[in-house]
Amino acid sequence: MTGPKIKLCEVRKAFGEKRVLDGVNLSIEPGESVAIIGGSGTGKSVTLKCILGLMRPDSGSIEVDGQEIVGARPREIEKVRAKFGMLFQGGALFDSLPVWRNVTFGLTQGKRREPQRMRRLAAATLERVGLGADILDLRPNELSGGMQKRVALARAIAPRPEIIFFDEPTTGLDPIRSDVINDLIVSLTQDLGITALTITHDMVSARKIANRVAMLYNGRIVWHGPRDRLYDSGNPYVDQFVNGRAEGPIR
Numbered sequence: 525m526t527g528p529k530i531k532l533c534e535v536r537k538a539f540g541e542k543r544v545l546d547g548v549n550l551s552i553e554p555g556e557s558v559a560i561i562g563g564s565g566t567g568k569s570v571t572l573k574c575i576l577g578l579m580r581p582d583s584g585s586i587e588v589d590g591q592e593i594v595g596a597r598p599r600e601i602e603k604v605r606a607k608f609g610m611l612f613q614g615g616a617l618f619d620s621l622p623v624w625r626n627v628t629f630g631l632t633q634g635k636r637r638e639p640q641r642m643r644r645l646a647a648a649t650l651e652r653v654g655l656g657a658d659i660l661d662l663r664p665n666e667l668s669g670g671m672q673k674r675v676a677l678a679r680a681i682a683p684r685p686e687i688i689f690f691d692e693p694t695t696g697l698d699p700i701r702s703d704v705i706n707d708l709i710v711s712l713t714q715d716l717g718i719t720a721l722t723i724t725h726d727m728v729s730a731r732k733i734a735n736r737v738a739m740l741y742n743g744r745i746v747w748h749g750p751r752d753r754l755y756d757s758g759n760p761y762v763d764q765f766v767n768g769r770a771e772g773p774i775r
């Protein structure tokens with residue numbers, strides 16, 4: 525029997541008086557791709573940080589492959605974290621390191637291990653994201669924004685994670701480059717059988733990357749459903765958000 529890959533149950537998190545997460549429930553099946561949408565400051569990043577074990581919820585449960593991570597020991601959290609890959613907003617590449625070391629960073633933790641093998645692995649991973657071996661020795665700041673995003677994507681998949689988190693994967697890219705990245709994310713997650721969780725403001729990206737979309741508002745998931753229903757959800761919050769209307773229940 526296989527259960528959900530990630531399961532959040534009644535997750536709550538407040539900062540002082542401010543309740544950010546107020547009973548989040550969300551279940552993600554193995555191989556599924558889910559996008560969390562919601563306005564600025566609704567707690568999308570806080571949700572992600574709680575799942576990553578970087579922030580501890582005040583209450584509730586978060587299970588990864590059936591293992592509880594809320595209140596788990598640091599060593600247990602480390603083990604669970606080894607299943608995760610992450611594409612950070614803005615890429616977060618190290619300009620002081622050549623591309624090949626950036627791509628293999630998750631495997632070497634920045635140590636100078638097995639350079640020949642790591643270079644080969646970096647070249648093979650870059651090929652998966654449509655980049656050539658000619659950029660292996662360049663620094664990230666010598667690349668265009670779209671290429672940096674691909675390098676960041678290569679870094680996220682290099683350790684072959686079971687679960688990958690995408691934080692605003694198309695931020696800063698024009699619509700065409702965004703579409704290229706969305707297509708790449710879809711094909712990589714499908715080919716590698718990775719479970720994916722994306723947080724984004726970009727509806728085009730959410731609809732393309734995810735099979736299912738969940739909307740966070742007022743500390744809760746107020747709606748979730750298949751991506752085809754995003755513009756036909758029957759939910760006034762989703763309707764207002766996806767159509768970018770000033771009028772509606774969201775203030």
Ligand SMILES: Nc1ncnc2c1ncn2[C@@H]1O[C@H](COP(=O)(O)OP(=O)(O)OP(=O)(O)O)[C@@H](O)[C@H]1O
Nearest residue numbers: 539542544562563564565566567568569570571725
């Ligand atoms: N470490 C912290 N200490 C205090 N408040 C915090 C902390 N982290 C987040 N918050 C607050 O929690 C709220 C939710 O933040 P979060 O970054 O999750 O929003 P978001 O939905 O990801 O927004 P955006 O789309 O703008 O990135 C914000 O009001 C933020 O100020």
